[in-house]
Amino acid sequence: MITLHGFPFSNYHNIVKHALLAKGLEFEENIVYPASEALLAVNPLGKVPAMTTAEGTPLSETSVLLEYLEEKYPETALYPADLEARAKTRQLMKLSELYLELPARRLLPAVLGNAIIPVETLDEVRAALQRGVSGLTELAAFSPYVCGEDCTLADIYLRYALAIPKLVGPAKLDWDVVAAVPGLADWDEMMAASDIAKRIDADQAANAGEFMAYVAKQR
Ligand SMILES: N[C@@H](CCC(=O)N[C@@H](CS)C(=O)NCC(=O)O)C(=O)O
Incomplete structure (x- = not known):
């Protein structure tokens, strides 16, 4: 199964999570914070997100993860065909x-x-x-x-x-x-109304306390 490594307060993490959900793919979320040992094991740069593919390949950089998902799972396409x-x-x-x-x-x-x-x-x-x-x-x-x-x-x-x-x-x-x-305000409201966005926003809110504690520890 695909594993998404990161934390739900991260906007980059949420880009990939949204794409996984929009494509209807099964995945597990491994909650890790920047530069932790667990994250460095899958991304030597220590940045969130990283993803371990279903084949076991660790990858990082949001745009790379998105391109991979589109190529590997083209059934629900998130790019136009043209x-x-x-x-x-x-x-x-x-x-x-x-x-x-x-x-x-x-x-x-x-x-x-x-x-x-x-x-x-x-x-x-x-x-x-x-x-x-x-x-x-x-x-x-x-x-x-x-x-x-x-x-x-x-x-x-x-x-x-x-x-x-x-x-x-x-x-x-x-x-x-x-x-x-x-036009951005109406678009933003429309995007926030989807079930996927609501789930991601709720997960993000639930992670806020833990993320702030992580930030405080870095100081
Ligand atoms: N270029 C990276 C940026 C990812 C990024 O900046 N992630 C933040 C969390 S939202 C992070 O890991 N920050 C910690 C750091 O820069 O050390 C990507 O596209 O995935």
Whole structure:
């Protein structure tokens, strides 16, 4: 059976978990935290998530896990069949990762802890996020899904990538990413209403205490 290693508070973990559930695949969740011995045994980088395939291969990096699942289990496809549409879907996934999730992540230490962020860093993050928001405004269809009529990996990736700008935006930039993109609020509400999203959000809430205890121990 597939094992997903990570913790339910992690947005990257939840991208892969959502994809596994959307594909109707059986898997077990091994709750481990960054840099733990248990995680290092399957991912030498100590990052969440990692996945052990049903064949026993340990893999890491969210996009790699998603590509693997699509190739190995093509029955419930989360990419469009058309090559051009598939590339567009990947473009939106990359945009979500590089221009929304990662810049916002630079401010996480200030939100989860007491780190002081220099003004220059705040300006860099704001500029990077503005680029992401402009790209998303231009490229996302929201009709009703990011790439059109069907829910794809672009929707799944964006939903959990947005968790970080949603958290740090109001706290550190006086800025609301959902309000910044036309159509994003309705899409966000629609995505949150699915049974899979509800399960993931409930698991995440249930893991919050343990995750915060882990963060406190790292200080
Ligand atoms: N590039 C990685 C990023 C994963 C990532 O940053 N995961 C966080 C948890 S949400 C983590 O493990 N952080 C601990 C660390 O960076 O050491 C991926 O796509 O899977």
